[in-house]
Amino acid sequence: MINLKVVSPQKVIFEKEVEMAVLPGAEGDFAAMPNHSPFISSLRPGQMAIMSSNKVDESFFVSGGLVMLKEKVCEVLVDQIEQLSDVNSSNYQQSKTYQELEGNETALGTFEQVVNNPPYK
Amino acid sequence: MPNLKELKNRISSVKSTRKITSAMKMVAASKLRRAQELAESSRVYADSLSFILSSLAGNTKNSADLPEILTGRENSKISLLIINSSDRGLCGGFNSNLFRNAKKWISDQQVLGKSVKIMTVGKKASSFYKKTDLDIVASFEDLNSNDRQLQVSEEIKNKIMELFENNEIDEVSILFNKFVSAISQEPTYQSLIPLSNEETSKDESEANNAIFEFEPDKNELLEYLVPRNFLTQIYRSVLESSASEHAARMTSMDNATRNAGDMIDRLTLTYNRTRQAFITKELIEIISGAEAV
Numbered sequence: 001m002i003n004l005k006v007v008s009p010q011k012v013i014f015e016k017e018v019e020m021a022v023l024p025g026a027e028g029d030f031a032a033m034p035n036h037s038p039f040i041s042s043l044r045p046g047q048m049a050i051m052s053s054n055k056v057d058e059s060f061f062v063s064g065g066l067v068m069l070k071e072k073v074c075e076v077l078v079d080q081i082e083q084l085s086d087v088n089s090s091n092y093q094q095s096k097t098y099q100e101l102e103g104n105e106t107a108l109g110t111f112e113q114v115v116n117n118p119p120y121k
Numbered sequence: 122m123p124n125l126k127e128l129k130n131r132i133s134s135v136k137s138t139r140k141i142t143s144a145m146k147m148v149a150a151s152k153l154r155r156a157q158e159l160a161e162s163s164r165v166y167a168d169s170l171s172f173i174l175s176s177l178a179g180n181t182k183n184s185a186d187l188p189e190i191l192t193g194r195e196n197s198k199i200s201l202l203i204i205n206s207s208d209r210g211l212c213g214g215f216n217s218n219l220f221r222n223a224k225k226w227i228s229d230q231q232v233l234g235k236s237v238k239i240m241t242v243g244k245k246a247s248s249f250y251k252k253t254d255l256d257i258v259a260s261f262e263d264l265n266s267n268d269r270q271l272q273v274s275e276e277i278k279n280k281i282m283e284l285f286e287n288n289e290i291d292e293v294s295i296l297f298n299k300f301v302s303a304i305s306q307e308p309t310y311q312s313l314i315p316l317s318n319e320e321t322s323k324d325e326s327e328a329n330n331a332i333f334e335f336e337p338d339k340n341e342l343l344e345y346l347v348p349r350n351f352l353t354q355i356y357r358s359v360l361e362s363s364a365s366e367h368a369a370r371m372t373s374m375d376n377a378t379r380n381a382g383d384m385i386d387r388l389t390l391t392y393n394r395t396r397q398a399f400i401t402k403e404l405i406e407i408i409s410g411a412e413a414v
Contacts, residue, residue, distance in 0.1 A: 007169060009271060009356060011162040026337050040173055041336040042345050066346070068173055070333075075169050 002034045004050070006076045013081060019052040021074060022120055023067055029119075032067070032074040039069040045110040047084075048076070049120040056121055059084040061114045063097065063107050082111075089116050125399070128392045132385060139381035145211065146374035153303065153367035160300065160360040167353045174316075174346055176333055188340075190285060190347055193315030197291030200230050201238045201258065201284065203277065203355070205297035205362040206246035208263060212366055213373030215298060215306065216245045222308040223296055227255070238290060240277070242359065258284065265363055274356040278348060285314065297358040298365035304372055306365035311358065313351055 001017040021032045024046025031051075043065045050058040063080040082097040092098060092115045101107045178187060204223055206216050227237045238256045241247040247260040259280050261273050284290045292314055299309040335342055 007166045009163060009166050009353060010159070012165050026341075038333045039336070040176070040333045040342070042342055066170070066173060066349075068169065068333075077166055077169055077173075 002032060002072050002074050004032070004074045004076070006078060006081065008078055008081065013078070018050050018057075020050075021076075022047075022049040022051060023076065024048065024062065025067070032069055034072050036069045036074075038071075039067075041067050043067060043076075043078070045107040047114045047118050047120060048081075049118075051120070059118055059120065061097065061111055063101055063104075063111070084115065084118065087115055123391065123395055125392070125395055128388060128395065132388045132392065135381050135384050135388065139378055139385065142374045142377040142381060146371055146378060149367045149371040149374060153364060153371055156360065156364040156367050157300070160357070160364050163353075163357060163360060167357050170346070170350055170353050174350055177335070177339060177342060177346065188343060188347065190282075190314060191316050191343070194291045198235055199238060199290050200235050200292040200294065201240060201281070201290040202226065203240045203242065203281075203293070203295040203358075204246045204250075205295070205358055206241065206243035206249075207362075207366040208244045208265065210245065211373065212370040213376075215366055215369040216249070218306075219296065219298060219308050220246075220249055226294075226296070226310065235292075240280070242273070242277070242362075258289075264359060270359045270363070271356055274352055274359055277355050278352045281313070281351060282348060290314075295355065295358050297362040298369070300361050300364040300368060303368045306369055311354065313354055316350070 001019060002021070003015065004018045004021050005015040006013040019033075022029055023032060024044050026042045026044050029046070030041075043062055045063050046061075048060045048062050049056045061082045061084060062076075062078045065076060065078040067077070068075045080097045080100055082092075082095055087095050092111065098108065098111065101111065178191065202223065204219065206219060210216070230237050236256075238258050239250055240258050241250055241260045242262075242264065244262050247257070247262065250257055259277075261277060264270055264273050281290075281293055285293070293312070295311050295313060297309060297311075298306040301307050
């Protein structure tokens, strides 16, 4: 199990033990698992998926940020985050994340894509 | 001899002032709790970010490889000071302490041969510095309504980056009231450009030990990280300043409430004495009138 800690500039969003987390790294998706080599990467807009035994348990949209991986800790510093179970294709435009990303076309496009057809499901 | 009616009016007006100040004290106390929580919960992000930044910077042996915006320019000429004041008054020495401190800092810089530009945050600073002949590059107001702190911090960050890239400024410092405790706030300077060593050295030993892989490469990461770090530092100072403001208001309103109480006691005493004196005087008049007959 790896300790996944998701933090926004305002607060700690959650912290829990997970089997595996898939993150949208700047140069491609990668999976955070225990004993990964120490690694720092920026994030591109995309889907963050918490998985156990090859099933997605929880799924989020992140608008960008940073991730730091070492031993059994995975710290994710996100700009904006939205739990995908809270939104669907009809109401995602009302979400706080959508409003705050106003003007950022690439991120909004990815958001729409992740909501309608997430790469991991 | 004071007029009874005047005294009565005076007492009731001090009483209503006391009501206002004690209400303001309660409001400040509850806002302080929220502001403190916010300041504490934002610390996790700031700490992680400065850890990442220091492991990146520590990994780069040659400081010449680091971008100017991190290390600062050689022989810098123009300093920018960001002053974090409040939007409202009635908070004791909160703003005047800050301005006195800033004045000293500015003259110190001028002795060193640097020119100083000012960026104000909060209505009090902008109205104060408008009267001076200092160069104000930007003013930001109305931070605490509608939780605009993060948004305004972003605007400040963008402005700094723009000014630095246009060579209009070489150094940036930020001045804010640091929240020490509910009864004490301390004007504090923090250097943004060059990045203060304090921030980077904190976790340095640990950060240097862990060998991280970076993706994308270091320079691209730094490009993303440096503005992020500015934003977090500015946001943090804004939050600290807002917690300090509420704390300062709470103490000063507590004092005001107590003073009003003392004043009411004194006025009530005078009122009663005067009333007694009137009664005695009237009695004397009646008795001496009766005796004369």
